[in-house]
Amino acid sequence: MGRLPAARTHEEQSRLRASLTAWFFGASILAIGPASAPGRERSPRTVLRPHFKERRDVANRPRALVSQWVQPNRLVYIKEELDKAGVEVVQAPFQNEAELLEVARDVEGLFENPVRITREVMAQLPNLRVLCAAGIGVDRFDVEAATDLGIVVVNLPRVFHREVAAHAMALLLGLIRKVTVLDAGIKAWAKAPTGPSWPRMPEGVPHHHIYGETLGLVSFGNIARVVATLARGFEMRVIAYDPYVSQAVADDYGVQMVDLDTLCRESDFISCHSPLNKQTWHMMGEAQFRLMKPTTLFVNTGRGPVVDEAALIRALREGWIAGAGLDVLAVEPPPANNPLLTARNCFITPHIAWATHAARARLMQIAVENLRAFLDGHPVNVVN
Known part of the structure; x- marks a missing residue:
């Protein structure tokens, strides 16, 4: 929204x-x-x-x-x-x-x-x-x-719009290249080496491509517009959903405006930047996650309650989507038993996307x- x-x-x-x-x-x-x-x-x-x-x-x-x-x-x-x-x-x-x-x-x-x-x-x-x-x-x-x-x-x-946009891209690139999974594998191998070669891509973990893929932006405000500009450097097709932004405005950024269902179906990567209000609470729920490809990567640097966290947990567990990168959660700090904290296909940063000394x-x-x-x-x- x-x-x-x-x-x-x-x-x-x-x-x-x-x-x-x-x-x-x-x-x-x-x-x-x-x-x-x-x-x-x-x-x-x-x-x-x-x-x-x-x-x-x-x-x-x-x-x-x-x-x-x-x-x-x-x-x-x-x-x-x-x-x-x-x-x-x-x-x-x-x-x-x-x-x-x-x-x-x-x-x-x-x-x-x-x-x-x-x-x-x-x-x-x-x-x-x-x-x-x-x-x-x-x-x-x-x-x-x-x-x-x-x-x-x-x-x-x-x-903070540039800082948050950069962090959103960092989360997305980390998911695409499986940075945290590979890092964890190397650290585990270092503690108990199993041979002269270090581990490569873990079995069953998909290796995403980035160039030419479709990025969907949920909301198209200042932050999302910077993300769109950064995505063009990777030759991505960028689409966005925001009922308050016209196609004429989106044209300046090379972005195609679509409805939310279309965005969920067509995107290889989705980055959520929506503010939180009565209309956007849980706007990303089970119906939206079920529309996504099983290879979709989902990033949220907007507000935690915009996402139905229970639906996201199911989506990650049951393979509706491939992974998630989150800077915001429904409850911050989260309870220690939140399944997202231990999900292998999800990594989390502590609502820090905005924070630089300059910002x-x-x-x-x-x-x-x-x-x-x-x-x-x-x-x-x-x-x-």
């Missing part, structure tokens, strides 16, 4: 931005939607806010919370830059809702969090004004609830720019 559909009309989005501008630059009542709607209580954000200039004194400065995930050197940068904008940045560890609520009672911004921010959580954080995702995905936030409560959700598009630096820079734009009354990269 494509990107998240707009949560509200253009008129409602304009009202949201206008109310934010008023909140920071003058006294304003911040409310989204009719506060007097039947059966609906007034939003806890419907309160009078002081002029932004008056908030620059230390006692009244806006506070932004970052999680323990932010590294010390990055934290110094964030604090220095946002201090110039009159924002106090605090860091506190939290791993669940209770811990988050304990440390976030009076914060107005929240960045890079390990906890899902539900409607119930937002309702208990009356000062919360902005949620900033640490990437393009916003599935940790209840975006609809945030919109109802007048909370802006921003993301960081085009920060981390860009993330912090753009996150700061997002919050500055928000403070200026012109929020950018707004999801809702």
Whole structure:
């Protein structure tokens, strides 16, 4: 699937931005939607806010919370830059809702969090004004609830797209060339050599070709477009499924748009880049895996719950497909008894596709720019 559909009309989005501008630059009542709607209580954000200039004194400065995930050197940068904008940045560890609520009672911004921010959580954080995702995905936030409560959700598009695309290709090439299987065979042989020659391709493991094969991309956003460009270097035919992308756009990348069933039937390799939302949850399930060739290799660097993991496990065990390379799982970290962890025809990386030193630096820079734009009354990269 494509990107998240707009949560509200253009008129409602304009009202949201206008109310934010008023909140920071003058006294304003911040409310989204009719506060007097039947059966609906007034939003806890419907309160009078002081002029932004008056908030620059230390006692009244806006506070932004970052999680323990932010590294010390990055934290110094964030604090220095946002201090110039009159924002106090605090860091506190939290791993669940209770811990988050304990440390976030009076914060107005929240960045890079390990906890899902539900409607119930937002309702208990009356000062919360902005949620900033640490990437393009916003599935940790209840975006609809945030919109109802007048909370802006921003993301960081085009920060990790090249890194994730490269990782997707690394997973695919590793599967095609059986890198982990061969490496394990060599290490086992080294512990107990069975002869003067080291082992070659293990019995029964297919050896895939790559040039001229068909690559199917599930979703055709920024990451998938980079993957398509990389695939052209291997002379692949590239097809994609994304109901939000036209053929005219795909033509610029030499990609043919198809429906999902066609993609599953025709692809030799499938790389999934779909965001997670109500429409994409378990979109890759038993029906889709059964359409694939028994030689198909499946890669997922998008979101784990987009794939029905039970169906994928069956597909690998019963030979519906040949193998899988995963950077994301339904539950992270996975339980130790997850069959994917011991499947010979599956290898897994720990949701690390995005991570390079350069990408981390860009993330912090753009996150700061997002919050500055928000403070200026012109929020950018707004999801809702």
